Amino acid sequence: MEANIQPRITDETRPVWTLLDQIPDPEVPAISIVELGVIRDVQLSGKQVVVEMTPTYSGCPALKTMEDAVLAELQANGYEVNIRIVYKPAWTTDWLSEGAKAKLKAYGIAPPPRLTVKRFHPLDSDEPSRVSCPFCDSVDTKLTSQFGSTACKALYFCDGCRQPFELFKCH
Amino acid sequence: MGMNEALFTFSVRQADSALVLAQRLCEWCGHGPVLEEDIAMSNMGLDLIGQSRGYYSYAANIEGGGRSEDDLAFHRNEREFMNRCLVEQPNGDFGHTMMRSFFYSAFSALQHRELRSSTDETISGVAQKAWKELQYHARHTGQWIVRLGDGTEESHQRIQSSLDELWSFTEELFDTDRIDEQLVSEGIICDIGLLKPEWDVMVNDVLHAAGLVVPPKGYRSKGGMHGVHTEYLGHMLSEMQYLPRAYPDARW
Structure with a gap:
């Protein structure tokens, strides 16, 4: 199922993922932006890195804050950063790992x-x-x-x- | 018309409807009848701003002439806005706002459900998110209509008046022109006319559950998609666009 597509982490990009995993979600700081599932891909060539991010909700005001944090974190570690916003596949809470869910609960x-x-149907309960x-x-x-x-x-x-x-x- | 020009116009029309309704919903901020609903209206507005940004930035990209998404939102005049007239109607009371949003979100949800399979990657991407969001807008507003219609004598009478007033703006939601036909033939957008029966069923179910009566056929609005608006849009834009026009160099 498309909704379950998880980003691919290679040995080469792992150090970048580790850095990104230290950035807390600005609205729910108990989990990282990687655990939240908004980082969709990391491509690395030398010190140049392309980070693909997706918004949780179309108008999520935290997206800009997260972009700035990604830029700051990676630049501080010597990377040249390019951020691309992608909409597909659409973010879903099904991407939250069991570990992330446990952290939310503890929070x-x-x-x-x-x-x-x-x-x-508008009359169905959601x-x-x-x-x-x-x-x-x-x-x-x-x-x-x-x-x-x-x-x-x-x-x-x-x-x-x-x-x-x-x-x-x-x- | 060239494909890019058609895509640009379609994207701006989509964005305009979402942005104008978002602005209306956010006019409630700090004035909602209860805190939860105040938050709910701004939340829905925020989703719509997000959707409009998806379309505006795509339109700016297609145009490639240096206009940004903000230029499209804040530096066009009333006659250049191509939203449906329904969404520019003033807020009225809380029920009136729910009725207006319900008509729009039931329509827009169905449209975006179909646009998910657009052959255009950007449109299908925006649609995936919009579809999720508009479904709960339609549920939230639809359920308020039932509560108000089936509530007190006063609430029933008021929501019935809102229905009477706003009903004439609903047919326009399904209006199309040659630009739409061109994009339908390319598989980029869906034929919204085909969604009308489904919209009718949903709307009738809600109005029926609310004990409301659809007014007889009479006047119907048209022309929003060609920049012909009701008197309300210009006033709304003058407030919405004030800051970037008075201070063109202002940055976030």
Whole structure:
């Protein structure tokens, strides 16, 4: 499935990936931009590097911040950097590794459930059937709003521990 | 018309509709009826700005004459904007804004679902993201219409008035011209006329669940795609474009 395409890391490009993996997501600093899945490819020729990045949401305001961070990090390590923004394949939360999901949970954000393809009808609910609270693991939770503090999160409330929390939206 | 010229015009039309609606939605920022909905409207606006940037930057690229995406957004006049007239209509009350966005996002979601398989790589790339985003815009706004239509006497009456007022702008969403026909024949875009029955079903389902009645056929808007607008667009642009025009050298 196209959605599961993962970037190719070679022995040659691994040092660049390692540097990029140290850059935190500006909105969810618990995970790196590599773990987030927005770095799609790294091509290296000598000290010249081309980094392909993709936005999470079309209008994600953090993309520019991430581009600047990539430039700064790689330039500081002696690379000549060119960033290309790609739209295909479209970013999906299915690219988050299990490790990244565990980090999100530890940070207090419920990780995204697996994407299920549904028919498109405005009256169909788009709530995932089970969302567990990142604090107490209760599934007695309810959606407050599909739109949270950033484009990629929804607001939930846990009736188990009476805490509001955020869900990293399935996308 | 050359292929590039047709692609440029199509991309700017797409971008204009998304940007104008985004600007309208963001006019709510700080004025939403509740905090969550304030955030929701700006969130949807942000998605639309992202989509418009995809199209504007592609158009600027095709034109290759030195105009940037910002030039296209901020340095064109009302008659050069090619958005559908629906999206420039003023916000009205919250329900009115939901109704306007619902009509547009149900349409635009279907259109972008098809554009994902465009033979044009950029358009299909923009469409992949837009399709995901517009689906939840249509759900969010559609579900508000049901809640308001099926709510109190006051909310029902108000959302029915919004339907009566905005309905005449919906047919224009499906208008096409020779530029579209040319791109359809090349497999670059889909024939949006073919999506109308599906849009009708979705919209009718929502309006029916809300207990609302579609007004009788009467006036219908047209011409937005050729730069002929209602009186509202110029006023909106004068606010949206103020800063880059007053301070042309301003940079982020």
